Amino acid sequence: MLKTLRLKPFDKRGFPFDLPVLQNFKEIEIDLPITIFIGDNGCGKSTILETLAYSIGLPTISSKSIETDGSLKAAKLLAPYFQLSWTNKTRQGLFFRAEDFTGFIRSVNELRSAFDKDMQDFEASLEGHSLERVRGMITGQKNALIEKYGSDLNAYSHGEGFLKIFESRFTQKGIYILDEPEASLSPLRQLSLILLIKEMVQQRGAQFILATHSPILMGIPNAKLLELRDGLITQTSFEETEHYRITKGFLENREQFLRFL
Numbered sequence: 085m086l087k088t089l090r091l092k093p094f095d096k097r098g099f100p101f102d103l104p105v106l107q108n109f110k111e112i113e114i115d116l117p118i119t120i121f122i123g124d125n126g127c128g129k130s131t132i133l134e135t136l137a138y139s140i141g142l143p144t145i146s147s148k149s150i151e152t153d154g155s156l157k158a159a160k161l162l163a164p165y166f167q168l169s170w171t172n173k174t175r176q177g178l179f180f181r182a183e184d185f186t187g188f189i190r191s192v193n194e195l196r197s198a199f200d201k202d203m204q205d206f207e208a209s210l211e212g213h214s215l216e217r218v219r220g221m222i223t224g225q226k227n228a229l230i231e232k233y234g235s236d237l238n239a240y241s242h243g244e245g246f247l248k249i250f251e252s253r254f255t256q257k258g259i260y261i262l263d264e265p266e267a268s269l270s271p272l273r274q275l276s277l278i279l280l281i282k283e284m285v286q287q288r289g290a291q292f293i294l295a296t297h298s299p300i301l302m303g304i305p306n307a308k309l310l311e312l313r314d315g316l317i318t319q320t321s322f323e324e325t326e327h328y329r330i331t332k333g334f335l336e337n338r339e340q341f342l343r344f345l
């Protein structure tokens with residue numbers, strides 16, 4: 085389990101080093117199975133999560149190497165200053181960003197189509213024993229793909245596809261870093277995600293680190309809530325978060341609430 089994140093002193097300028105939150109923090113404890121980063125847009129949650137995922141070397145949903153991901157330039161710059169301490173070091177788990185999802189669905193479906201196209205080509209050029217061997221190989225690979233992700237991820241709605249990915253990739257003890265996993269999940273599906281996370285923690289001993297704007301996900305029992313605000317990272321309680329207070333005020337009396345906007 086990841087226990088602490090320390091930020092070594094740096095004398096660099098420019099993004100990401102100029103982020104206010106990086107000016108002040110020296111060490112944060114990530115000592116519970118579920119840690120949730122919260123805070124307003126632009127406060128630096130994704131930058132911290134991306135740098136953590138990069139430092140650990142976690143797989144992304146596309147299973148491509150995180151080191152060659154061009155969108156993680158800031159994480160590469162910052163990673164040398166991240167010092168992680170562990171009880172049991174691991175590189176197993178997943179780094180999930182909502183924005184990776186669409187590209188991922190496309191690539192899975194392209195791979196499936198490529199298997200079909202290869203099969204047609206081989207059927208036209210081979211025969212007998214050779215054709216049977218190639219057919220067996222391609223069918224095996226295609227079936228493995230279908231078993232893992234379903235017959236066609238495009239056949240699911242966006243939110244259903246999200247949950248399908250979580251179900252198929254939350255499999256082993258490891259560390260799961262999820263950046264805004266609520267992006268297209270209905271409140272009911274967010275509760276399903278909480279259930280999945282709880283099962284993974286209780287049955288597999290997995291660790292989760294999330295960034296979210298969802299008051300539902302923030303309410304996961306026994307999670308450590310770290311709020312980024314005014315350039316500081318401080319531990320907070322569910323009821324103290326701005327997200328909770330605004331949502332509660334709105335739900336309790338939205339007419340009056342909106343009058344003050």
Ligand SMILES: Nc1ncnc2c1ncn2[C@@H]1O[C@H](COP(=O)(O)OP(=O)(O)OP(=O)(O)O)[C@@H](O)[C@H]1O
Nearest residue numbers: 099103123124125126127128129130131132158295
């Ligand atoms: N490549 C970049 N160059 C300069 N500034 C950047 C770059 N990428 C992000 N930023 C800025 O860094 C700040 C932190 O961005 P980050 O994505 O970490 O915030 P966040 O807390 O995850 O926000 P959100 O909740 O909107 O996802 C933002 O103000 C953003 O505009």
